[in-house]
Amino acid sequence: MTGTPLLSPEEDTRIREGIASAVLGAPEGLTESLEHDPEGYLRLVAATRAGAEETSRLLHVAVQGARAAGHSWDTIGRLLGVSRQAAQQRFAAKGGTVPEGSSERRILTPLTAFNEMAALTEAGLDRWELVGYGPLYHAVEASDRQWEYRRVPLAVAGRRRRMEADGWTEVGSGHFPWSYFKRPLNSSVNKG
Known part of the structure; x- marks a missing residue:
């Protein structure tokens, strides 16, 4: 500093x-x-x-x-x-726990704001769906399809509605300063 x-x-x-x-x-x-x-x-x-x-x-x-x-x-x-x-x-994080899930779950860690999107992109292409996250980690589960992910600032008004209209689903309720969205790859909504 x-x-x-x-x-x-x-x-x-x-x-x-x-x-x-x-x-x-x-x-x-x-x-x-x-x-x-x-x-x-x-x-x-x-x-x-x-x-x-x-x-x-x-x-x-x-x-x-x-x-x-x-x-x-x-x-x-x-x-x-x-x-x-x-x-x-x-x-300091007090004994945070990762949510339990199926045996087909992976925890991507340690992640930072600088490498998490690259890790999510790779996981999505390998058919891992984002199901949760917290400080330093993202939880993904095996899926039968590929996924794409977006990270957007929480403070952007109206962004959630626009993203949902384009087929994105928010994961969780946001993790300051970001919200995370997912959608199956190649499922974008075409607006004519």
């Missing part, structure tokens, strides 16, 4: 303002209710709690992603303003 900040002050401000805007804007009429309704402040506490839980979850997943990309606990700890040991104690 270099001594250069990874986010500019403007980027940091945009993130903070975006989170505040989401917390204030998601509950219908919350901002207006703060002017006249004491219950509005309780709704603000509930909305802020939901935002804090989600940002905490995202931080955990982002740290797992950084580890999967090969970054050390020391580097991550410095970025978070804590020691290597404190970062590892707080964010």
Whole structure:
């Protein structure tokens, strides 16, 4: 990690303002209710709690992603303003288990954001269907057909509907910052 900040002050401000805007804007009429309704402040506490839980979850997943990309606990700890040991104690995966399945299941591991799509492409061509994933791994099961896979950012609005219209099926519910999709090879929907 270099001594250069990874986010500019403007980027940091945009993130903070975006989170505040989401917390204030998601509950219908919350901002207006703060002017006249004491219950509005309780709704603000509930909305802020939901935002804090989600940002905490995202931080955990982002740290797992950084580890999967090969970054050390020391580097991550410095970025978070804590020691290597404190970062590892707080964010290390706690005995994650791979879902059980048939004897025709394989676990592709260790994977990173940089090599997972190549591994999935190869597995799909070899008739392995993606059925699950987690930090550093993808679970695939034997299939009678070839598969293709896509990884897309979670934040792209409307992407899921477009992909489903093109015959893609989402695998799981997303793994920040990505969603994973699969479809049988050569099954694209032709739009005329």
